[in-house]
Amino acid sequence: MPADVASLASIVEHQRISVVKKQAVRDVKGLLDSKLIPPEQSEALDQVVRKFSVAITPHVLDTLALGDSPAIFKQFVPDAAELEETPEESSDPIGDQAHSPLPGIIHRYEDRLLLNVVQTCAVYCRYCFRREKVGSGSAGLTPAQLDAALDYIRQDKKLWEVILSGGDPLTLSPRRLSGILSQLRDMAHIGIVRFHTRLPTVAPDKIHDELIAALKQHPAVYLILHVNHPDELTPAVCEKLSLLADAGIPLLSQSVLLRDINDNADVLTRLFRKLLVNRVKPYYLHHGDLAKGTRHFRTSIEQGQALMKALRGPVSGLCQPHYVLDLPGGAGKVPIGPQYLTTTARNSHTIEDVSGCTHHYLDDCQP
Numbered sequence: 001m002p003a004d005v006a007s008l009a010s011i012v013e014h015q016r017i018s019v020v021k022k023q024a025v026r027d028v029k030g031l032l033d034s035k036l037i038p039p040e041q042s043e044a045l046d047q048v049v050r051k052f053s054v055a056i057t058p059h060v061l062d063t064l065a066l067g068d069s070p071a072i073f074k075q076f077v078p079d080a081a082e083l084e085e086t087p088e089e090s091s092d093p094i095g096d097q098a099h100s101p102l103p104g105i106i107h108r109y110e111d112r113l114l115l116n117v118v119q120t121c122a123v124y125c126r127y128c129f130r131r132e133k134v135g136s137g138s139a140g141l142t143p144a145q146l147d148a149a150l151d152y153i154r155q156d157k158k159l160w161e162v163i164l165s166g167g168d169p170l171t172l173s174p175r176r177l178s179g180i181l182s183q184l185r186d187m188a189h190i191g192i193v194r195f196h197t198r199l200p201t202v203a204p205d206k207i208h209d210e211l212i213a214a215l216k217q218h219p220a221v222y223l224i225l226h227v228n229h230p231d232e233l234t235p236a237v238c239e240k241l242s243l244l245a246d247a248g249i250p251l252l253s254q255s256v257l258l259r260d261i262n263d264n265a266d267v268l269t270r271l272f273r274k275l276l277v278n279r280v281k282p283y284y285l286h287h288g289d290l291a292k293g294t295r296h297f298r299t300s301i302e303q304g305q306a307l308m309k310a311l312r313g314p315v316s317g318l319c320q321p322h323y324v325l326d327l328p329g330g331a332g333k334v335p336i337g338p339q340y341l342t343t344t345a346r347n348s349h350t351i352e353d354v355s356g357c358t359h360h361y362l363d364d365c366q367p
C-alpha cells in the first residue's frame with residue numbers, strides 16, 4: 001500500500017475508534033464490544049449489572065486501551081465475585097440512613113454534613129460504599145427537595161462546613177453548581193464548602209474553565225479527589241489538576257485501600273508522591289467498607305496498619321494520609337492506627353520508633 005494511502009487508512013481507523021469511544025460503556029454489550037470481558041463471562045456479569053450499575057468513561061477506556069493497567073481494570077470492570085456476599089456486609093455499610101433527617105442530607109457531626117444532590121457518577125467503582133444508593137437511574141434531588149435541604153443548612157447555625165458528595169457532585173452543570181454555591185456563600189455561618197469527587201481522574205475533559213468559574217462562586221471551596229492508583233494520574237488528568245490548583249482551589253485526596261490494586265507500599269508511595277507533585281495533599285486512606293459483594297477488594301486491618309508503618313519514616317510526612325475506618329452503624333470515621341505508643345504506667349510510655357526500636361518516655365506533666 002502506498003504511504004499516503006496507508007496513512008489515510010490509519011487516520012480513518014483512528015477516527016473510527018475515537019467515534020466508537022466517545023460513549024461510556026454502561027452494559028455487558030459495551031463490555032463485550034470493547035473487549036474488556038470474554039463472551040463466556042457475559043451471563044454472570046448480566047446478573048452483576050442488574051444489581052450494581054456499570055459505567056466506564058471514554059477517558060478510562062482510553063487508559064485501558066493504551067496498555068496494561070490491571071489496577072484500573074479491576075476498579076471499574078465488573079466481576080462475578082460481586083455476586084458473593086458475606087454476613088458482615090450490608091446495604092448501608094456506614095449507617096447513612098440513621099443520620100438522614102431529610103432527602104439529600106446526611107448529618108452525622110455537629111459542624112458539617114453531606115449534601116448529596118445527585119446519586120449518579122461518571123463511573124461506578126466496583127467497591128463503592130454507596131453502591132445500593134448510587135447508580136444510573138437513581139434520582140437526584142428535585143428542586144423542592146434541594147430548597148428544603150438548603151433551608152435546613154441555613155437554619156442550623158452550628159454548621160460550618162457543607163460537603164457535596166453523592167453521587168459525584170461535579171457532574172452537576174456549572175449553572176446548577178454556581179446556584180448552590182452562591183446560596184451557601186450567603187449563609188454567614190458556612191465557612192467552607194467541600195466537594196468529594198472522582199471526576200478529575202475519570203473524566204478530565206469535564207474539568208474546564210466554566211466549571212472552575214462556578215466553583216469560584218464560593219470563596220473557600222476545597223476539592224477532595226477520589227484516586228487509588230498512580231496509573232490514574234495520566235498526563236490529561238495532571239493537566240486539569242494543575243488548572244484547579246492554579247485557580248487557587250486547595251486539593252486533597254482520599255483513597256480506598258484495595259486488595260491487589262494498591263495494597264503495597266511501593267504503589268502507595270508512588271501514588272502519594274505523584275499526588276503531591278500535582279499539588280494534591282493525601283488526606284484519607286479508607287479501609288474498605290462492608291458494602292455488598294466487595295470482599296474481594298478488602299484487606300485486613302492488620303495489613304493496612306503494616307502498610308502505613310512501612311511508609312512512616314522512609315517517605316515524606318506530607319505523603320501520609322490518615323488511615324480511617326468508617327464504623328458500620330453510623331458512628332463515623334476513626335483513625336485505626338498503627339499505634340506507636342503503649343502506656344505502661346500513668347506517666348510512663350513505651351514508644352516504638354520508625355525503625356522498630358522501642359524507647360521509654362517519662363511524661364513530666366503527668367503527676
Ligand SMILES: *Cc1c(COP(=O)(O)O)cnc(C)c1O
Nearest residue numbers: 106107108109112113114163333
Ligand atoms: C465522611 C463524612 C464526613 C467528613 O468527615 P471528615 O472526617 O471531616 O472528613 C462528614 N459527614 C459524613 C456523614 C461523612 O460520612
Ligand code: SF4
Nearest residue numbers: 121124125128167198
Ligand atoms: S465515585 Fe464514589 S459514589 Fe461514585 S461509584 Fe465511585 S465510590 Fe461510589
